[in-house]
Amino acid sequence: MESKINRYSKQLILINSLFIIIWLVVSVFPFIWTFWGSFKVKADFFSRADWMFAVTGFNTLIETGDTSTIKAYVESWTEGEFWKATMNTAIITVSVVTISLFLGTLGAYALSRSTYKYTFWILIAALIFRAMPHITLVSGYLFPFFQLNVWGILPTTIIVLVAINQPFTLWLLYSFFKTVPKELDESALIDGCSYFQAFRYVIMPVMWPGVVTAGLFSMMLAYNDFTVTSLLLNQENYTMVPKINAYLGTIEHSGNYMWAVSSVVSATAPLFMIIMFFQRQLISGLTAGAVKG
Amino acid sequence: MPHKTFFWFFFPSGLAMLLFIGLPIISSFFQSLHIEPEQILMEVEKCDPFGCKTETKVDIEATSKLQEEQPLGRFNGLGTYGDRNHLAFDQIKEAWSNSSSMSGFIDILLNLPFYKALLFTLTFCFAVTPPVVVLGFIVALSINTLTKSLKGPTIFGVILPMIVTPLIGSLVLFWMIDAKGILGATIQYLFDDPNLSLKSSSQLTWITLIIYGIWHNTPFAFVVFYAALQTVPQDPIEAAIIDGASRYERVRHIVIPHLYPVATFIILICLMDNFRVLEPIIGFAAEGVAQSLSWMIYNDLRSENKMLFGSAGATSMLTIIGVAFLLTPVLIRTWREFRTER
Numbered sequence: 185m186e187s188k189i190n191r192y193s194k195q196l197i198l199i200n201s202l203f204i205i206i207w208l209v210v211s212v213f214p215f216i217w218t219f220w221g222s223f224k225v226k227a228d229f230f231s232r233a234d235w236m237f238a239v240t241g242f243n244t245l246i247e248t249g250d251t252s253t254i255k256a257y258v259e260s261w262t263e264g265e266f267w268k269a270t271m272n273t274a275i276i277t278v279s280v281v282t283i284s285l286f287l288g289t290l291g292a293y294a295l296s297r298s299t300y301k302y303t304f305w306i307l308i309a310a311l312i313f314r315a316m317p318h319i320t321l322v323s324g325y326l327f328p329f330f331q332l333n334v335w336g337i338l339p340t341t342i343i344v345l346v347a348i349n350q351p352f353t354l355w356l357l358y359s360f361f362k363t364v365p366k367e368l369d370e371s372a373l374i375d376g377c378s379y380f381q382a383f384r385y386v387i388m389p390v391m392w393p394g395v396v397t398a399g400l401f402s403m404m405l406a407y408n409d410f411t412v413t414s415l416l417l418n419q420e421n422y423t424m425v426p427k428i429n430a431y432l433g434t435i436e437h438s439g440n441y442m443w444a445v446s447s448v449v450s451a452t453a454p455l456f457m458i459i460m461f462f463q464r465q466l467i468s469g470l471t472a473g474a475v476k477g
Numbered sequence: 478m479p480h481k482t483f484f485w486f487f488f489p490s491g492l493a494m495l496l497f498i499g500l501p502i503i504s505s506f507f508q509s510l511h512i513e514p515e516q517i518l519m520e521v522e523k524c525d526p527f528g529c530k531t532e533t534k535v536d537i538e539a540t541s542k543l544q545e546e547q548p549l550g551r552f553n554g555l556g557t558y559g560d561r562n563h564l565a566f567d568q569i570k571e572a573w574s575n576s577s578s579m580s581g582f583i584d585i586l587l588n589l590p591f592y593k594a595l596l597f598t599l600t601f602c603f604a605v606t607p608p609v610v611v612l613g614f615i616v617a618l619s620i621n622t623l624t625k626s627l628k629g630p631t632i633f634g635v636i637l638p639m640i641v642t643p644l645i646g647s648l649v650l651f652w653m654i655d656a657k658g659i660l661g662a663t664i665q666y667l668f669d670d671p672n673l674s675l676k677s678s679s680q681l682t683w684i685t686l687i688i689y690g691i692w693h694n695t696p697f698a699f700v701v702f703y704a705a706l707q708t709v710p711q712d713p714i715e716a717a718i719i720d721g722a723s724r725y726e727r728v729r730h731i732v733i734p735h736l737y738p739v740a741t742f743i744i745l746i747c748l749m750d751n752f753r754v755l756e757p758i759i760g761f762a763a764e765g766v767a768q769s770l771s772w773m774i775y776n777d778l779r780s781e782n783k784m785l786f787g788s789a790g791a792t793s794m795l796t797i798i799g800v801a802f803l804l805t806p807v808l809i810r811t812w813r814e815f816r817t818e819r
Contacts, residue, residue: 324501347497
């Protein structure tokens with residue numbers, strides 16, 4: 185009965201579908217275009233004569249004998265040492281996610297269970313820290329890191345990214361632990377557990393949904409970071425994003441513009457796969473702070 | 478939870494934040510008070526058959542020795558803040574007394590690097606945010622009407638611009654907008670102007686950057702609005718239907734008021750995130766015409782042999798002051814929320 189009154193009119197459905205289709209094209213088409221173009225040569229992807237060449241692969245056929253080529257991929261991964269950048273990204277991402285979840289769960293659990301007033305001020309401080317532009321922090325790191333001789337190596341970057349990530353992880357897990365009933369661990373305490381045992385045996389088994397969401401955001405931060413990695417790592421240790429920027433910038437690679445295009449595809453593909461699996465957690469995390477208000 | 482237990486649980490996380498977020502801010506401030514050491518000059522008398530000349534030369538040995546003694550450079554107080562590349566007090570004073578009209582003064586003012594960057598940063602923030610909120614809301618409304626099986630894939634497609642890093646996102650668009658790319662060529666064809674390029678004038682570059690900003694930020698607004706739409710109470714809507722309210726009236730008078738707090742949240746986060754705009758400028762290769770505050774810092778730190786720590790530190794401090802202005806409403810909001818919870 186209710187659904188009948190609430191039915192959408194035909195025009196509305198039409199306009200609505202049109203709008204969604206246009207919006208989907210706007211969002212997705214650039215990626216499809218880049219993916220398709222990465223299998224062409226530069227003369228096609230940036231075609232002076234006709235952009236249709238990027239679709240048909242006119243020059244690619246002349247240069248390589250086929251309408252699509254994986255030359256750019258092969259070259260950027262071997263000659264351009266993109267494999268190294270991929271490995272560095274993998275090391276950084278895995279370490280950052282593991283460490284920041286370890287620190288974050290402990291800290292957020294304590295914040296959610298303590299009734300003292302200082303927890304409030306800690307959360308406010310975390311909010312202020314979260315708002316600091318990363319580049320201003322980097323400008324504070326460089327000088328001390330040079331003096332201590334720890335600039336340019338992966339462990340420094342990992343610790344820095346973990347720290348930068350903490351405020352958001354704390355807030356996310358704090359609001360998650362608030363939804364876990366207090367009685368659960370309180371009863372464990374009454375039964376004689378220490379706080380750590382209550383955390384280990386009672387809270388840990390039920391905290392995984394929140395941890396997956398927090399982990400997803402840590403992963404995106406570490407994987408996507410440009411500001412910190414490009415300024416704190418030396419060129420041999422570059423991760424994927426600064427590496428792509430390096431392909432564009434130097435004269436040495438100017439002939440290999442397609443390296444950047446193919447690397448963009450190589451760098452984006454794994455991210456899209458992961459998001460496809462964990463879309464639900466991503467959305468629940470983004471809304472955790474917002475919808476309460 | 479007793480203080481001691483709390484301390485040990487929170488210690489690792491707190492230490493990390495203190496060491497790598499708290500300290501760098503202090504270190505940045507400390508750096509901003511210093512300036513790179515001047516090169517020590519020495520006079521060398523050079524004699525050749527035509528006579529003797531004194532030349533001034535850089536004393537490399539003494540300079541490098543000084544650098545070792547004072548790696549941060551010499552103390553400069555707040556001098557860096559007032560120099561030409563930052564607040565430029567002298568230049569403003571001069572422009573104020575020399576320029577005959579207000580517009581002439583503003584012209585000079587906006588050509589000073591710091592004010593130029595500030596203008597771009599603020600324009601970017603305030604031009605991107607309103608369309609993001611409106612578009613995010615419309616997309617959320619229309620996706621909410623889809624059948625369940627279509628929702629998942631559609632949402633995945635719509636959030637893609639948000640999950641790629643800004644550098645990659647801007648590159649992907651930049652390659653299409655390039656005069657030799659698909660969009661650039663189409664625009665030239667539409668306007669029948671073979672020399673039209675979005676890179677050719679500063680206004681067009683700004684517009685391109687702003688469009689990129691909208692493209693990148695709308696998914697975030699969409700996701701938050703979409704989740705909030707699921708919490709809209711159904712009873713008032715049913716009552717409104719019975720009272721004969723049209724769809725538009727229902728959205729206008731029930732849904733939108735319910736979403737106001739969410740909208741302010743989105744606006745604040747959007748302003749704060751866009752205030753640090755940096756990667757799109759690099760991706761679009763727009764350094765020539767569009768500089769942001771973050772880009773100024775990046776530029777000071779980029780060259781490996783001569784980093785301008787003092788200048789970067791001063792810009793960082795000024796940026797943090799800007800962030801503080803934007804952050805205040807967020808803090809007030811959070812504080813209120815906490816008070817009502819207790």
